[in-house]
Amino acid sequence: MFENEVIKEIIEKYRVLWAIEHALSLMSWDTETYMPKAAASDRGIAAAELNLLSRKIMLSDEFTSLVDKAEKQEGLNDYEKGVVRVLKRAIRIYKAIPPKLLEELVKTTTKARIVWREAKEKDDYAMFKDYLDKIVKLCREIAEHLGYDEHPYDALLDLHEEGLRTRDVDNIFNAITSDIKSILDKVLSEGYYPREHPLERVKYDIKAMESVNREILDILGYPKDRARLDVSAHPFTIGMSIYDVRITTRYEGYDFKRSLFSVIHEFGHALYDLQIDPAISKTPIGSGVSLGVHESQSRFWENIIGRSREFTNAIYDILRKHLEFLKDYDVEEVYRYFNCVKPSFIRTEADEVTYNLHILLRFKLEKLMIAGEVKVEELPELWNNTMDELLGIKPSTYREGILQDIHWSMGNIGYFPTYTIGNILSAQIAYHADRDLGGLKNLVSVLKLEPIREYLKEKIHRWGSTYEPKELIRRSFGEDINPRYFIEYLKSKFLSR
Amino acid sequence: MFENEVIKEIIEKYRVLWAIEHALSLMSWDTETYMPKAAASDRGIAAAELNLLSRKIMLSDEFTSLVDKAEKQEGLNDYEKGVVRVLKRAIRIYKAIPPKLLEELVKTTTKARIVWREAKEKDDYAMFKDYLDKIVKLCREIAEHLGYDEHPYDALLDLHEEGLRTRDVDNIFNAITSDIKSILDKVLSEGYYPREHPLERVKYDIKAMESVNREILDILGYPKDRARLDVSAHPFTIGMSIYDVRITTRYEGYDFKRSLFSVIHEFGHALYDLQIDPAISKTPIGSGVSLGVHESQSRFWENIIGRSREFTNAIYDILRKHLEFLKDYDVEEVYRYFNCVKPSFIRTEADEVTYNLHILLRFKLEKLMIAGEVKVEELPELWNNTMDELLGIKPSTYREGILQDIHWSMGNIGYFPTYTIGNILSAQIAYHADRDLGGLKNLVSVLKLEPIREYLKEKIHRWGSTYEPKELIRRSFGEDINPRYFIEYLKSKFLSR
Numbered sequence: 001m002f003e004n005e006v007i008k009e010i011i012e013k014y015r016v017l018w019a020i021e022h023a024l025s026l027m028s029w030d031t032e033t034y035m036p037k038a039a040a041s042d043r044g045i046a047a048a049e050l051n052l053l054s055r056k057i058m059l060s061d062e063f064t065s066l067v068d069k070a071e072k073q074e075g076l077n078d079y080e081k082g083v084v085r086v087l088k089r090a091i092r093i094y095k096a097i098p099p100k101l102l103e104e105l106v107k108t109t110t111k112a113r114i115v116w117r118e119a120k121e122k123d124d125y126a127m128f129k130d131y132l133d134k135i136v137k138l139c140r141e142i143a144e145h146l147g148y149d150e151h152p153y154d155a156l157l158d159l160h161e162e163g164l165r166t167r168d169v170d171n172i173f174n175a176i177t178s179d180i181k182s183i184l185d186k187v188l189s190e191g192y193y194p195r196e197h198p199l200e201r202v203k204y205d206i207k208a209m210e211s212v213n214r215e216i217l218d219i220l221g222y223p224k225d226r227a228r229l230d231v232s233a234h235p236f237t238i239g240m241s242i243y244d245v246r247i248t249t250r251y252e253g254y255d256f257k258r259s260l261f262s263v264i265h266e267f268g269h270a271l272y273d274l275q276i277d278p279a280i281s282k283t284p285i286g287s288g289v290s291l292g293v294h295e296s297q298s299r300f301w302e303n304i305i306g307r308s309r310e311f312t313n314a315i316y317d318i319l320r321k322h323l324e325f326l327k328d329y330d331v332e333e334v335y336r337y338f339n340c341v342k343p344s345f346i347r348t349e350a351d352e353v354t355y356n357l358h359i360l361l362r363f364k365l366e367k368l369m370i371a372g373e374v375k376v377e378e379l380p381e382l383w384n385n386t387m388d389e390l391l392g393i394k395p396s397t398y399r400e401g402i403l404q405d406i407h408w409s410m411g412n413i414g415y416f417p418t419y420t421i422g423n424i425l426s427a428q429i430a431y432h433a434d435r436d437l438g439g440l441k442n443l444v445s446v447l448k449l450e451p452i453r454e455y456l457k458e459k460i461h462r463w464g465s466t467y468e469p470k471e472l473i474r475r476s477f478g479e480d481i482n483p484r485y486f487i488e489y490l491k492s493k494f495l496s497r
Numbered sequence: 498m499f500e501n502e503v504i505k506e507i508i509e510k511y512r513v514l515w516a517i518e519h520a521l522s523l524m525s526w527d528t529e530t531y532m533p534k535a536a537a538s539d540r541g542i543a544a545a546e547l548n549l550l551s552r553k554i555m556l557s558d559e560f561t562s563l564v565d566k567a568e569k570q571e572g573l574n575d576y577e578k579g580v581v582r583v584l585k586r587a588i589r590i591y592k593a594i595p596p597k598l599l600e601e602l603v604k605t606t607t608k609a610r611i612v613w614r615e616a617k618e619k620d621d622y623a624m625f626k627d628y629l630d631k632i633v634k635l636c637r638e639i640a641e642h643l644g645y646d647e648h649p650y651d652a653l654l655d656l657h658e659e660g661l662r663t664r665d666v667d668n669i670f671n672a673i674t675s676d677i678k679s680i681l682d683k684v685l686s687e688g689y690y691p692r693e694h695p696l697e698r699v700k701y702d703i704k705a706m707e708s709v710n711r712e713i714l715d716i717l718g719y720p721k722d723r724a725r726l727d728v729s730a731h732p733f734t735i736g737m738s739i740y741d742v743r744i745t746t747r748y749e750g751y752d753f754k755r756s757l758f759s760v761i762h763e764f765g766h767a768l769y770d771l772q773i774d775p776a777i778s779k780t781p782i783g784s785g786v787s788l789g790v791h792e793s794q795s796r797f798w799e800n801i802i803g804r805s806r807e808f809t810n811a812i813y814d815i816l817r818k819h820l821e822f823l824k825d826y827d828v829e830e831v832y833r834y835f836n837c838v839k840p841s842f843i844r845t846e847a848d849e850v851t852y853n854l855h856i857l858l859r860f861k862l863e864k865l866m867i868a869g870e871v872k873v874e875e876l877p878e879l880w881n882n883t884m885d886e887l888l889g890i891k892p893s894t895y896r897e898g899i900l901q902d903i904h905w906s907m908g909n910i911g912y913f914p915t916y917t918i919g920n921i922l923s924a925q926i927a928y929h930a931d932r933d934l935g936g937l938k939n940l941v942s943v944l945k946l947e948p949i950r951e952y953l954k955e956k957i958h959r960w961g962s963t964y965e966p967k968e969l970i971r972r973s974f975g976e977d978i979n980p981r982y983f984i985e986y987l988k989s990k991f992l993s994r
Contacts, residue, residue, distance in 0.1 A: 019546035022539070023520035030523055034531075038723045039741035042519070045779070046738075049516035225535045241543075244536035282542070 001279045006070045007080045010087070011283050013063060018282045020054045025240045032232040033248065048106070055094055064091055082285040082466035089162065090284075096145045105138045109411040116409035125380055125398040132408055133376045136369045139413045143370065153370045156414030161292045161421060162468045166367065168481075169417045172424060173360050175483045180490070181390075184353050187341045187494050195342035199255070199329060206251045208322045213249060213263045215318050219447055220267050220301065227270060235262040237298075239273030239288075242281045246270075256323060257338055261302050268301035269294055271453060275461035285465040291415070293460065293469050295422020296429060300456070303352050303423075304430045304489070307338045310444040341494070343391035345400035353490060356423055357390040362405075362416040370413065425473070427486035429459070432477050498776045503567045504577045507584070508780050510560060515779045517551045522737045529729040530745065545603075552591055561588055579782040579963035586659065587781075593642045602635045606908040613906035622877055622895040629905055630873045633866045636910045640867065650867045653911030658789045658918060659965045663864065665978075666914045669921060670857050672980040677987070678887075681850050684838045684991050692839035696752070696826060703748045705819045710746060710760045712815050716944055717764050717798065724767060732759040734795075736770030736785075739778045743767075753820060754835055758799050765798035766791055768950060772958035782962040788912070790957065790966050792919020793926060797953070800849050800920075801927045801986070804835045807941040838991070840888035842897035850987060853920055854887040859902075859913040867910065922970070924983035926956070929974050 002008055024047060031043055057063060067087045070076075076084065112131040119128035143155035151166040158164060187193050217229060232248035239245040247266035249259050272288050280286045288294045305311055312335040319334065320326045326334065341351045347358035364386055368374040374382060383402040388394045395401035407415050433455050434440040443451060459476040466472075473481050499505050521544060528540055554560060564584045567573075573581065609628040616625035640652035648663040655661060684690050714726060729745035736742040744763035746756050769785050777783045785791045802808050813828040823831065838848045844855035861883055865871040871879060880899040885891045892898035904912050930952050931937045940948060956973040963969075970978050 015542070016546045016550050019543040019550070020520075022543040023517075023524060023547060026523055026527060027520060030527070034725065034727075036721070036723050036725060036741050038720075039738060042738035042740050042779070045512070046516040046519040049513045050520060053513050053516070223535075224533070226533050228531065228533060230531075241536060241539035243539050244533050282539070 001077075001079050002083075002283075004070070004073055004076055004080050006066065006073055007076070007083055010063075010066050010070055010083060013066065014087075014284055015282060017054055017057060018286070020050050020057075022240050024050055024054075025238050029238045029240075029246055032234075032236065033230045044110075058087075058091060059094055067091060079280060079285065079466055082464075083283060085468065086284040086465050093146065093159065096147070097142055098145065101138065101141060101145070105135070105142070105411050108134050108138060109409060112409040112411075113406070116403070116406065120399050120403045123397050123399045123403070125403060128403065128409070129376045129379075132379075135408060135411050136376070136413065139411060140370055140372065151367070151371070153367050153414060156366075156370065157417060160412070160415045161290045161418045163470050164292070164417065164421065169363055169420070172420060172481075172483045173356075173363065176356060176424075176487055177360060177390075179487045180353060180357060183487075183490050183494060184341070184343070187353060190495075192336070193339050193341045193494060194336055195340060197333075197337040197340055199257075199334070199337040200340075201254060202256075202325050203254045204256045204323055204325070206253060208324075209251055209256055209259055212256070212260065212319060212322045215322075216260065216263060216315060217267060219315065219318075219449070220264070220271075221449055221453055222267055222270065223274065226274060229263070235266050237266045237269035237273070239270070242274060242276050242278055242286075245273045261306055261338075264306040265298045265302035268298035271301070271456065272297045272461050275453070275457040276464045277462040280464050280466070285463075287464055289463070289465040289467070289472060290421075290469045291418035292421030292425065293472065295419055296425035297422075297456065297460065299422050299426040300429060304426055305440075305444055305449075305452070307352070308441070308444060308493075309335055310441050312338055314445060314447050339494075343393050345387075345393065345395045346404055352423075353494060354391060356420045359416050359420045361386045361390055363420075366413050366416065421469075421481070424483045424486045425481060427489040428473070428477065428482055429456070430489065431485045432459075498574075498576050499580075499780075501567070501570050501573055501577050503563065503570055504573070504580055507560075507563050507567055507580060510563065511584075511781055512779060514551055514554060515783070517547050517554075519737050521547055521551075522735050526735045526737075526743055529731075529733065530727045541607075555584075555588060556591055564588060576777060576782065576963055579961075580780060582965065583781040583962050590643065590656065593644070594639055595642065598635065598638060598642070602632070602639070602908050605631050605635060606906060609906040609908075610903070613900070613903065617896050617900045620894050620896045620900070622900060625900065625906070626873045626876075629876075632905060632908050633873070633910065636908060637867055637869065648864070648868070650864050650911060653863075653867065654914060657909070657912045658787045658915045660967050661789070661914065661918065666860055666917070669917060669978075669980045670853075670860065673853065673921075673984055674857060674887075676984045677850060677854060680984075680987050680991060681838070681840070684850060687992075689833070690836050690838045690991060691833055692837060694830075694834040694837055696754075696831070696834040697837075698751060699753070699822050700751045701753045701820055701822070703750060705821075706748055706753055706756055709753070709757065709816060709819045712819075713757065713760060713812060714764060716812065716815075716946070717761065717768075718946055718950055719764055719767065720771065723771060726760070732763050734763045734766035734770070736767070739771060739773050739775055739783075742770045758803055758835075761803040762795045762799035765795035768798070768953065769794045769958050772950070772954040773961045774959040777961050777963070780961075782960075784961055786960070786962040786964070786969060787918075787966045788915035789918030789922065790969065792916055793922030794919075794953065794957065796919050796923040797926060801923055801937075802941055802946075802949070804849070805938070805941060805990075806832055807938050809835055811942060811944050840890045842884075842890065842892045843901055849920075850991060851888060853917045856913050856917045858883045858887055860917075863910050863913065918966075918978070921980045921983045922978060924986040925970070925974065925979055926953070927986065928982045929956075 002011055027043060027047055031040070035043060067084065070084050071088065108131065112128075112135060115131055116128055119125065139156060140152060143152040146155035146159065148154040153166045157166060157169065188195070213229065226243045226245060228246040230246065230248045231250060233250060235247070235249050237245065237247045247263065247270050249262045249266065251259055272294055276286060313331055316331040316334060329337070339351065341353050343354055344350055347355070350358050361383065365374070365379065365382060380398060380402050384394045387401070430440060433452060437443060437451050437455060440452065443449065460472065463472060467475060470481065473479070499508055524540060524544055528537070532540060564581065567581050568585065605628065609625070609632060612628055613625055616622065636653060637649060640649040643652035643656065645651040650663045654663060654666065685692070710726065723740045723742060725743040727743065727745045728747060730747060732744070732746050734742065734744045744760065744767050746759045746763065748756055769791055773783055809832040810828055813831060816831065817823045826834070836848065838850050840851055841847055844852070847855050858880065862871070862876065862879060877895060877899050881891045884898070927937060930949060934940060934948050934952060937949065940946065957969065960969060964972060967978065970976070
């Protein structure tokens with residue numbers, strides 16, 4: 001795997017950076033799950049110190065000169081080239097952003113997160129807008145430092161998804177938006193997939209739901225000796241090593257699909273982390289390659305497998321066993337409940353058909369924000385009008401509109417498009433898996449999921465960050481990322497029963 | 498608090514070491530509580546990397562020269578002097594032990610721990626003895642590197658308890674051993690405190706016992722927003738910051754006092770960590786000063802408060818409420834159950850009267866081992882004969898004898914005496930608290946524990962490691978550590994009802 005002596009030395013030296021990352025991941029998991037409330041401030045200080053330390057080690061002459069030396073080596077294999085690529089990229093980003101600027105962003109976003117939460121609660125955009133303005137300006141500055149060819153937003157996209165450009169995202173949305181709208185119109189007019197479902201209001205027993213989740217995870221192949229399921233306010237996945245991957249869910253006490261699909265979603269992320277080649281673990285290429293590719297894995301399991309008719313059929317008895325109220329609902333009803341479709345205000349609750357329109361809305365606004373072509377005062381109206389244009393509805397509160405997401409308050413501008421990359425890719429991967437495995441539906445019907453896990457391992461997971469996202473897809477599927485598969489998937493699922 | 502500019506710079510630079518320590522503590526807590534099994538090896542690698550990194554930062558020219566500079570400053574206040582003392586000590590120890598030697602010890606003990614576990618299970622001393630031999634030799638080498646005036650064991654004692662010497666421990670045992678033996682004889686012949694109690698065999702419901710523990714912690718004043726109670730194979734306390742202190746217990750399902758008193762014991766440790774002056778937290782003096790002083794706090798709450806007649810009376814109703822089987826036992830019976838006294842083989846199960854004799858046994862052997870005056874082959878017999886001499890009983894298995902403790906397999910030679918320091922100190926502190934607070938019993942009877950917590954905070958906790966142990970006691974109580982208080986305590990509790 002690693003034969004070049006310089007690369008070997010890098011891997012050796014990198015281990016302490018991996019250890020710091022390992023510690024930071026555990027700290028982050030703990031913060032959201034078990035940490036006593038009063039500990040937040042000290043935890044923040046510790047994390048900031050470790051992040052600084054990691055940056056310092058990475059940017060030390062000792063380390064960077066080794067990476068420079070590695071770049072000049074001849075005959076590196078793909079793994080070795082991946083190590084150089086990943087480290088050059090990390091060093092480039094670290095070096096480009098002046099520490100003072102980063103510090104200001106951290107300070108601003110730390111406050112902004114708290115203000116955002118209160119602003120959302122009080123439905124008061126005025127409270128938040130100056131923070132947003134500052135954050136946009138800082139992100140623009142960061143973009144200038146990072147550099148870009150065509151659009152400053154390119155720099156921010158690349159920060160969240162290696163190699164992704166504004167032009168790519170434009171192309172994707174150009175290819176799918178009108179089709180999505182017409183699919184949505186048809187689904188709504190046909191009415192088989194309901195806008196809402198009585199099960200959304202049915203309460204469940206939390207213990208019972210936990211049993212459902214655990215049984216579903218067993219079926220999916222979540223390995224107990226290497227993984228955990230805990231509870232947190234917002235579901236997430238953290239992989240500390242390929243032998244320690246943890247997901248969380250939440251139990252709101254009603255509308256059980258929310259907990260169920262969050263678990264299946266996070267399982268998808270977790271499986272990626274669990275199936276990385278052990279030989280590259282603890283190295284610079286030992287984690288998932290990007291947010292978008294990661295999201296393709298979670299969406300694959302959540303939507304393409306999890307919300308399918310075959311999977312619903314296959315798990316119906318388990319659901320019935322634990323959730324007594326399902327006696328009044330047959331499997332067909334549960335399938336329809338899993339697949340309600342309607343234009344709605346909140347992105348995180350959006351269905352498969354409308355979800356990407358929520359992203360398009362944010363993408364449009366972010367481009368303008370970063371280009372300095374819209375004032376923060378104008379954003380709420382622009383949000384509402386764009387929502388109306390894309391989904392035919394207008395929020396009447398900020399809470400259901402521009403204040404709904406945490407991302408901007410955290411300085412994550414350029415993050416949202418990775419969700420659409422994930423959705424698009426999940427369908428493309430499903431197409432190939434279906435062909436190569438002789439029918440996904442056959443496997444899912446009998447819950448024979450191992451070949452699917454193995455396929456994903458071979459095509460995506462095992463490689464970690466060896467190849468950059470576009471290259472990985474090209475190598476594994478012999479073609480570029482192509483949004484048509486997603487449209488075909490939507491049509492086949494929602495229009496041709 | 499910190500006014501000297503050099504000290505301020507040290508504290509600033511120290512913060513990253515604190516952060517690494519914070520991370521290591523969380524990792525250690527997680528390893529014993531929630532970590533998936535398969536993650537152990539990677540966790541070990543991460544911890545080793547962080548320990549090495551910490552050592553590297555501490556021994557960097559940048560840091561050590563700053564500490565040297567600080568040492569030469571004039572007019573330092575006590576806190577500032579404490580910072581210099583603690584760091585000089587840490588640097589001295591780091592520097593004295595050659596990395597190769599430390600590495601060999603880590604390697605040896607990593608294996609030895611596993612072998613010890615198996616040897617204990619199989620009751621096979623032969624399996625373990627060569628490891629013990631190696632560990633003793635390595636510890637002796639470490640002692641040579643650390644240096645000592647009178648006995649090589651001094652160096653190891655000091656490593657575990659700053660300033661403690663073989664001579665001090667000799668003096669303590671000379672002062673208490675014959676008294677303990679005669680107290681033990683009397684208690685046994687009087688028979689009020691039973692050798693064993695039927696409640697030791699009664700099973701309990703784990704949920705019910707957990708409720709007991711939580712209610713007791715509330716009474717003791719364990720702050721929920723800054724602390725946790727979890728479950729682990731062996732109870733422990735870890736303080737990550739003064740806002741995040743965590744204890745664990747275990748539920749064996751019978752003999753409920755084992756879980757109860759482990760919780761009260763760990764609470765004592767936790768309270769120390771929780772009550773350190775916030776102004777010195779995250780600094781080199783921001784943690785408990787030594788194992789012995791820490792143990793004095795756990796023993797104070799476990800034995801002097803927890804096993805007292807007054808506390809038993811005060812919590813009896815709570816116990817009754819949760820533990821149904823107690824309806825057959827009145828409060829007097831529960832008090833006697835809490836205070837069984839008998840010579841027994843296992844240190845961790847020993848009562849207040851006999852406990853220190855178990856330590857004396859180990860102290861005698863360790864001195865000989867480190868001096869090279871006994872061969873590992875001779876140790877079991879020596880153990881058994883010394884046990885017979887001190888407690889009048891002879892174990893018939895290694896498991897109940899020389900193989901019972903994990904300490905030696907971990908290279909912790911010189912650790913055991915800190916337990917006796919803790920016991921001795923707990924009685925001395927109790928004497929002063931009783932006098933200064935106008936009677937501990939009055940407070941405990943009505944569970945008015947806040948004045949006691951405040952007293953411990955003022956006398957011990959708030960200072961962290963500002964003063965070395967002997968100095969702390971001298972300043973807080975106007976006298977040296979004095980073992981007579983412990984004997985008086987035993988007499989008053991066990992002989993004069």
